[in-house]
Amino acid sequence: MFIFALAVVFKLLSIQFIQGDKYRGLAETRTIKNVVIPANRGNVYSANGNLLATSVPKYDIRIDAITPSSATFEKYLKPLCDSLSKFSGKPSSYYQKEIRKARANKNRYYLLARNIGYSDYIRVRNFPLLNLGAFKGGLIVEQTTKREHPMGGIAQRSIGYERFDEDGNVTRAGIDGAFGAKYLRGKDGQRLKQKIGKGQWKPIVDYNQIEPQDGYDVYTTISVNIQDIAHHALLQQLEYYEAEHGCVVVMEVETGEIRAISNLGRTSKGTYYEKLNYAVGEAHEPGSTFKVMALMAALEDKVIDTSTVIDTKSGRKMFYGRPITDSHHGGYGKISAARALEVSSNIGLATIVDENYSDNPKKFINRLRSWSLNKPLGLPIIGEGQPEIPEPGDEIWSKNALPSMAYGYNMELTPLQTLTFYNAIANNGVMVKPRFIREVRELNNQIEVFDREIINNKICSDKTLNEIQEILKNAVVRGTGRRLYSAYFSMAGKTGTAKTEYWMEDYEDNPRYVSSFAGYFPADNPKYSCIVVIHKPSTKKGYYGADVSGPVFKRIAQKIFTDTPIIDEVQSLDVKDTKVEKEFDGYYGVSEKYKTIMPSVVGLPIMDAVPILENMGLKVRINGEGEVVSQSISKGEKIKKNQTVIIQAS
Secondary structure, eight states: OHHHHHHHHHHIIIIIIISHHHHHHHHHHEEEEEEEEOOOOOOOOOOOOOEEEEEEEEEEEOOOTTTSSSHHHHHHHHHHHHHHHHOOOHHHHHHHHHHHHHTTTTSSOEEEEEHHHHHHHHHHTTTTTGGGOHHHEEEEEEEEEEEEETTTTTHHHHHOOOEEEESSOEEEEHHHHHHHIIIIIOOEEEEEEEETTTTEEEESSSSSSBOOBOOOEEEEEEOHHHHHHHHHHHHHHHHHHHHHHEEEEEETTTTTTTEEEEEEETTTSEEEESSSHHHOOBBBBOGGHHHHHHHHHHHHSSOOOOEEEEOTTEEEEEEEEEEEOOOHHHHTOEEEEEHHTTTOOOOHHHHHHHHHHHHOHHHHHHHHHHHHTTTOOOOOTTTOOOOOOTTTSTTTOTHHHHHHHHHTTTTBBOHHHHHHHHHHHHHTTOOEEOOEEEEEEEEEEEEEEEEEEOESSSSSSHHHHHHHHHHHHHHHTTTGGGGGOTTOOOOOOEEEEEETTTTTTTTTTSEEEEEEEEEESSSSSSSEEEEEEEESSSSSTTOOOOHHHHHHHHHHHHHHHSOOOOOOOOOOOOOOOOHHHHHHHHHHHHHHSSSSSSOOOOTSSSHHHHHHHTTTTTTEESSSBBBBBEEEEOOOOOTTOOOOOEEEEE
């Protein structure tokens, strides 16, 4: 027994002094922990201050069914269930049965309400039994933060989000995802809490060890009004043509600010929602909208001019054993290079490029590269599509590569990359980078301001630019976009119709197309550029760019200027009017010259005559209105202070 006692004492001393730090640390990890205090995520606003994305608290209400005493449980169960019934619509008997079952099964975590807002949370926690708190009533409250989009599904993909899964993997979409880590997320805080039993944790001190830092607010370039117009114009057309998906982007010409971006994909039920960011991420063969770049390259390299005659035959021409056809039955015959673009002749553009670049295709490719068409725009939004401009030596290069590229095949661009080039044409040759945010703010303090970024100061000569601008106007007036023409509203742009998935075995029986329209408005003083791309419309209803995408462009342009017309800003109000200046000089001369001698005020308006006379100390009585025709004191008479003068007006 003595030896056993010595062993016990030795073990106690060993635990206390030798292994004491180890066991004290272990105890602390089990009873004390650092609890993360999430920072409030910053808000995302539109250009005019409308809220696009914000974080709101959501609550799950649960009950520890064995915490209340038997007397308390029986006393408040029915009133609690009656309140829950009014709140959810389920019968009170349902809740009585389920909560009794939870108590019998010793369920300490029974769910009563999930994902409710703050006002409902306050209401539920004041229900009978729950209002007794955690230790008497068994109330358990779990708070989470949910990202809300006040505009609903409109631009939801472009506004975006930042989501973490159970494994810690993050998905960042749109503006919220692109700027979340740097600006919106903020920094989480920490607070020490101690376990006090029954799974409950209590703060050790009444302050945070690390205070959370809220995220900054991001102000985007999106206009809520233009976004709404673009979204519904696209949705209407997608529904009518039963298309697979589509996108539209509206950009401010001078600044590159994105005013609207809508991306809609079809569900299995035939409805549409913001499925993917097609405008930013989907690179595809652009079709005829690329003909503008092809003709501009030829004009800028001076291998042709706009009056160069091109023989388009009867609508079918062979290039290296492969036929190229025009959609116009019977062809266009011999036409000018400018007209070839206006009517969107595949043969015309293929002939121009093949005849002038086939011996040196690198020259054509280098011109496209000088416009940065082979590079992504470098957008902050994650997932930008990679453009593809092939060159000799590439696997997909062949003799037919150049003729195919001339009318938008054998290469790929995203809608936003195409729009950026058209915007440069509208912007007198200055290519600006598309921009999604204006500034980052913390309350009223500016943290960072984003200015215009120029990709290319001048994409081409003024001569080429003027010629292309004129052709794009004529394409709407008398070319493939003539059905969009309005004498009361000017637009410039180019239609596009491209085959897609033509390599599939079933293409002959089930042809698929991509319809597009890219341009700007008003044609003579461009304010906005816009691109509309619609994939796989029903061929039974139509598939040409002028029929499918063009009307969306026109609807957006007209609605923008109906609802938000361009207003000419008056730079100065200092405008001189000769008549007014002469009248003022006369008034000023009389008031300065006559102090004690009665002047003649005949012919002056009443509003001028009265102050002159009153400033001389006279009392004025007025008969009539308008100009003075007579006065009771003659001109030249000496006057006295407070003397009365009667003036007669016409």
